[in-house]
Amino acid sequence: MEQPDAIIHQPVRLKIMAALKPLPTNDPVEFVRLKALVNATEGNLGAHITTLEEAGYVSVDKDFVAKRPRTRIGLTKQGRRAFQDYLDYLRGIIETAAG
Amino acid sequence: MSLTSKEAAESLAQAEQAHKRSAELYHYSRAAPHLIMWGAIWVAGYGGTYLVPNYWQWLWGALIVCGCIGGYFVGQVRPDCKNGAWAWRMTGVMAVAVAFVACTYAIMWPVHGAQYAAYPALLTGAIYAAVGLWVGLRYLVTGALVMALTLAGFFTLHDNTILLWMAFVGGGSMILAGVWFRTV
Numbered sequence: 560m561e562q563p564d565a566i567i568h569q570p571v572r573l574k575i576m577a578a579l580k581p582l583p584t585n586d587p588v589e590f591v592r593l594k595a596l597v598n599a600t601e602g603n604l605g606a607h608i609t610t611l612e613e614a615g616y617v618s619v620d621k622d623f624v625a626k627r628p629r630t631r632i633g634l635t636k637q638g639r640r641a642f643q644d645y646l647d648y649l650r651g652i653i654e655t656a657a658g
Numbered sequence: 659m660s661l662t663s664k665e666a667a668e669s670l671a672q673a674e675q676a677h678k679r680s681a682e683l684y685h686y687s688r689a690a691p692h693l694i695m696w697g698a699i700w701v702a703g704y705g706g707t708y709l710v711p712n713y714w715q716w717l718w719g720a721l722i723v724c725g726c727i728g729g730y731f732v733g734q735v736r737p738d739c740k741n742g743a744w745a746w747r748m749t750g751v752m753a754v755a756v757a758f759v760a761c762t763y764a765i766m767w768p769v770h771g772a773q774y775a776a777y778p779a780l781l782t783g784a785i786y787a788a789v790g791l792w793v794g795l796r797y798l799v800t801g802a803l804v805m806a807l808t809l810a811g812f813f814t815l816h817d818n819t820i821l822l823w824m825a826f827v828g829g830g831s832m833i834l835a836g837v838w839f840r841t842v
Binding site for chain 1: 669683
């Protein structure tokens with residue numbers, strides 16, 4: 560990778576991807592919980608999730624629990640791989656600089 | 659767009675921080691229902707022992723069985739635990755702890771009522787505190803709190819009052835810790 564993945568490199572999206580990475584694929588996180596995890600406002604988080612979803616990096620599931628809407632976000636396989644590539648890219652830069 | 663090593667290190671640190679916090683909170687959220695369930699069992703067990711002391715063996719026997727079975731089902735609720743491995747392990751941990759307490763009573767016999775009441779709680783607190791050294795501060799705080807409250811009750815209360823103390827202060831703090839574990 561010559562360039563960092565511009566979609567992941569944005570600070571809020573980086574936090575979102577990093578926060579989703581340790582979660583099991585079949586146990587997505589609720590929007591409100593993710594909002595608190597990455598310290599973002601609702602609108603800001605929503606916009607960044609849409610960007611990540613369009614890139615195929617996250618999946619967004621919407622349903623109702625006890626008549627209340629619930630949005631859950633999880634990392635896709637593609638997103639997991641892209642995030643790992645991004646981390647490898649960062650580590651590569653650091654290692655190269657360290658000689 | 660290319661990055662300097664300083665920018666790369668900053669981004670990596672940011673990612674690692676978010677990853678660590680998310681993993682820790684996920685672990686807490688998994689443990690929370692178990693804490694709440696065992697807190698409720700303490701309330702019922704210690705409270706019941708205070709009210710009907712002659713039946714404490716039956717009461718605790720039934721509650722421990724309920725706790726082990728309940729622990730399995732609580733563990734199964736998580737989508738990532740559908741294979742049951744984590745749920746069985748939680749039940750196994752409880753069975754080991756109960757066996758350990760029973761063995762300790764056997765080799766330390768005779769033990770009096772307050773020791774009976776305080777020892778399992780102290781052990782529980784110690785386990786949580788030890789787990790906290792690896793997993794996160796909330797475990798450590800919960801363990802230390804349960805141990806401190808148990809010792810406070812043991813050294814200051816007399817007769818069967820420690821049973822009420824353990825029911826409401828011990829069990830209550832476990833339930834509150836469970837609620838705390840669910841928060842972000």
